[in-house]
Amino acid sequence: MTSPTTPCPTCGHVPVPEKNEQRAFISQRTTLITVTAFACAGVVGVLTYLMNHNVPGAVLAGFCALGTVIVALHLLLG
Numbered sequence: 001m002t003s004p005t006t007p008c009p010t011c012g013h014v015p016v017p018e019k020n021e022q023r024a025f026i027s028q029r030t031t032l033i034t035v036t037a038f039a040c041a042g043v044v045g046v047l048t049y050l051m052n053h054n055v056p057g058a059v060l061a062g063f064c065a066l067g068t069v070i071v072a073l074h075l076l077l078g
Helices: 028-052 055-077
Strands: none
Touching: 028 055
């Protein structure tokens, strides 16, 4: 139950009640960068696999692309 807000006895200021807004777990910018980076890494991994049929090489190329795209988008959207 909420109590009525009373003004401050010295200045007369009435406190504003806080809103119960929930903040997002991660920002839209972080989500955009992460989703785009994983999509690009997937494309690089698939194309690398189709080029030489080497799964470890494709995974390694995908991870390298993931790190590169995350850093590039972070600097680009900074």
